[in-house]
Amino acid sequence: MIMRKVVEGSIAVAHAVRTIKPDVIAAYPITPQTHIVEKISEYIANGELNAEYVRADSEFSAISILVGASATGARTFTSTSSQGLALMHEVLFNAAGMRLPIVISVANRALSAPLNIWNDQQDSISQRDSGWIQFYAEDIQEAHDLLAIAYRVSEDIEVRLPSMVCMDGFILTHAYEPVELFEESEIRDFLPDYNPEVYLTTENPLTFGALATPEYYTEFRYVQTRAMERAEKKIAESLKEFNEHFQRGETDLLPVHGPEDGDVLVVSSGSLVSTVKEVAEKLGNDGFGVKVGKMLCFRPFPADAMRKIADGVDKVIVFEKDVSPGSEGAIFSEVKGALYHSENRPEAYGFAVGLGGRDVPERVLEKLIMECIRGERKEGFHFGDVRPVREAIL
Amino acid sequence: MDEVVITLGGVVKPGTARKNKTGSWKVFKPVVDHEKCILCMRCVNYCPEPCISVVDEKIEMDYDYCKGCGICGDVCPVDAIEMVYETKG
Structure with a gap:
């Protein structure tokens, strides 16, 4: 029952x-x-x-x-x-x-x-x-x-x-x-x-x-x-x-959602995955093949599975809620690390979003994914939802 | 190379501290002048290891585990314990 x-x-x-x-x-x-x-x-x-x-x-x-x-x-x-x-x-x-x-x-x-x-x-x-x-x-x-x-x-x-x-x-x-x-x-x-x-x-x-x-x-x-x-x-x-x-729950270490032949892979973790799935589906309806990799476990890091789901994609985009100042997001680093050993290394984009409780609405993710697809973003790590900042002493 | 056995979580039978003769770490070794010693037992109580005991009315140091911290010499009221530079090998 x-x-x-x-x-x-x-x-x-x-x-x-x-x-x-x-x-x-x-x-x-x-x-x-x-x-x-x-x-x-x-x-x-x-x-x-x-x-x-x-x-x-x-x-x-x-x-x-x-x-x-x-x-x-x-x-x-x-x-x-x-x-x-x-x-x-x-x-x-x-x-x-x-x-x-x-x-x-x-x-x-x-x-x-x-x-x-x-x-x-x-x-x-x-x-x-x-x-x-x-x-x-x-x-x-x-x-x-x-x-x-x-x-x-x-x-x-x-x-x-x-x-x-x-x-x-x-x-x-x-x-x-x-x-x-x-x-x-x-x-x-x-x-x-x-x-x-x-x-x-x-x-x-x-x-x-x-x-x-x-x-x-x-x-x-x-x-x-x-x-x-x-x-x-x-x-x-x-x-x-x-x-x-x-009769419920994921059956893979690194579950993937969306079109198998998608040429963009978006990786994320936690509740953000649900939002990413919504965005990927919407973009799919607009004709963009976006699949979503859900990082169910970060340790052990599923490097083999990551290479497998990234096989054949042109671009990998990581959305994560952490940053290592002086480096980049930890998940992004590890995803790239895994993909270094793949035959066809895709372009890699990483974004820190939703830090300190900032809401991550679909439109933010959609905009960032589309910027990557259109080649408007440089490869590498970025703060995805940061506002313009002027630094001051007091 | 020789194979090493690593137990799950490093759990071992008790009493292994006895096998690890930490006395080899010391640089200075406490030496008791029994003429001066008044058997006040202060060093016995202060030794953090505890490596000092009284045997046949005489202070005895267990150099196998004494790390040479020097607390015994420090607390001795009659300066009966001298820390002597230990040469090894």
Whole structure:
């Protein structure tokens, strides 16, 4: 039986967490994530979820609590945004290095300064090298569904890496959409219980995260990288199995929408993908072959799949909500990096849009795509929706 | 090259700190003048490792793990601990 309800994005995520049944949840509030952990605390208070709920004194503590809990073999969850994720930075590397399958949801939000509580993806993109798997949800349904996939992939013995499921703050966390919510029984069939082979108890003490000298450290980073490569395969498998199980969701690591023979490929991530699809469809009706690549996961980066979907296109355009000052958008860099090894390298255009919550209407994307198609834009990276600026001292 | 075994997450059985003789890091080695020592135990309590104990009414240093921080010499009220430059090899 399908349980379809109109719910807020955060509530859908909290519901998914409830059915996945983590043993330990650590929480520290931050906009726009707070509704998720608030709803989970309500489930626990009402007896709808039996879990240890720890109110931490910071995000650094929240994720550290999960590192300890996960080492004891517990299934764990927390949620954060922006500065909160930045404060977790150091511990993210610890969690990945200790190969603990922690899963968190990230309500994507801009980073200070200037203080900004609205959506972009700078917070999670900046955690690129931490060794975490990163998923980006296009809509609320996907934010809900990807949690089950994240746990399954993270807990797989071939992977054992933590995951973050990213969803655009406010745009998805605070929006209401009809969502097919998990039933507890159906999630049990898809996601087995987490029973690690080795875990910490007082009877069987173990050392986690001890010193590795230069003789060994390289090999630790190497096996982490190999695990990430295996994760790519596991994600692809899990997406297919999820689809068979629930009859919904993407079946590819790098889903592509629109005409197969399109000569323009637009790559984007998160909720922006939906807007890009609308624009691509409209441009298709006007006679332009534009297909859309949806970056469902940024880590592992699906380089092979990127080359495959870009095969035969003349132009690749990336829209992303992050920028690395002194360089360019991170997704653009990596897309170009992947395409360097393809036989027919297409022209590449990258645009930062929607930073700090700036709305990205269809007309902005349409204009930028058409400028690329008409050859009015230089190849390379640009701020897509920036206004004219005069810099002043005060 | 020899193959190395890397455990999942670097998890190891406990007690491995014992195998890693951190005493090799030290540059200066604390040496006790037992004539001067009044057995006040201050060095025992202040040693951050802890590498100092009393054996047969005498202060004894565990040089296998002493990193030579010099705190013992610093807190000694009768200057009975001298930090001596250690030559190796």
